[in-house]
Amino acid sequence: MSRWANAVPDRETQLENKRKAIIREAAKVFNRRGSHGTTLDDVAERLGVTKAALYRYVRNKNDLLYACHEEAMEIARECMDRGEAEGRTGREKIEIGMKGYLREMIGAMGVPVLILEENTLTGERARRIIGLRDAFEARMRRLVEEGIADGSIAQVNPKLAIFMLLGAVHWVTKWYSPKGVWTADDVSDALIEMVMRGLSAEPSPELTARIHHTTVPFKRPK
Amino acid sequence: MSRWANAVPDRETQLENKRKAIIREAAKVFNRRGSHGTTLDDVAERLGVTKAALYRYVRNKNDLLYACHEEAMEIARECMDRGEAEGRTGREKIEIGMKGYLREMIGAMGVPVLILEENTLTGERARRIIGLRDAFEARMRRLVEEGIADGSIAQVNPKLAIFMLLGAVHWVTKWYSPKGVWTADDVSDALIEMVMRGLSAEPSPELTARIHHTTVPFKRPK
């Protein structure tokens, strides 16, 4: 019964794909300009459709914002799962997890972030997103504590360490453009290496990530 | 001719003071919610007046935003001046400068930041602010290079190092509240120490700032 060997996705899937596309495109603009600074006309234009078309896939702007947050948190969770699975020490777990997260955020697919703008959401939804975020931060904090205990991380204040780490990481969406000469991988490796060096129990004297050794003229986008 | 031994400021000064108050209060909210996410009614309410009153001190919202940016850049410049004057190596200059900057940002007076939102400004003003910001970043980069040359900073990519540093620092406005148990000084010292450890040529194994040694239950505001 399946024609084209299932190469052509069915209605349901296409619908879901389009919804995903909207979410990702919206997230990109939200990150740069903030959700209030972005009109749905903007988002629609970037997708080559009109605003009204969006409403077939999304209940309203708030719903879209919520979806962005949810996907961001989902991705963060997956990345940290991998980090915990593959890393041996607390430090390694964070390193691997955060590298993956950053790569996802700024990589080819351009994935949501904006842990920033919960203030915009209201009611039940806000509570849910904030809950997810708090859980995420708590998890990160526990990994820092684990790292301190196993000797891979220095005697830092876990809460502050996480704030500084997430600051450095989320900030990337403000300046990074895939059109520049730095690839998402380059940036992720180099940035996380530098940040983690600040937390490491015995930081290596050398930095090994590519970007630190190439003098490429990075241009701020736009 | 001067009554009250000049203890009561004259008209001019009072006007200027009120304008400053508006700018600072506005900057605080802008930083949290973004300028688009903030209404002038919000700002006015926090100052205990009505929106219309603001217009006696500020031409319009854009003018206010511009003023915030300008003051932020001014403060950044002053702090870096001090850093350059007092620091001996590249690393020390950045450390002193950034500690001061962060303290100003979140300290008692609650000073503007939002290097983030230039996209909102337009025309000549945008160009001016972006020019100031670029100059500031270039200056920071030069200090990193100086540090690499004098052996106080590791072989990092200066551009990336600055991005990570400014990310960690600016992020603070998203989570810090003066109502918590951490003082502005505590946070500034501890955060900058951690960040600079990531760049330092030979990072000390111990972290000395207060917060790293006290287990205070920090509460996220609001």
Added chain:
DNA sequence: CGAAAAAGTTACTCAAGAGTCACAAAAACC
């Protein structure tokens, strides 16, 4: 005190952008 200036308020107008709806184009199915 009383006049004049300054500071602030209430009640508006006006634009931008969220969301809707009746219709048009395209795709799917027979």
Added chain:
DNA sequence: GGTTTTTGTGACTCTTGAGTAACTTTTTCG
């Protein structure tokens, strides 16, 4: 092909928030 369903559009309504103008209250100063 023709019919039905899905996807998208153009032209709207309605809300929110920037900015204004006519006024009231407060301060200043003779």
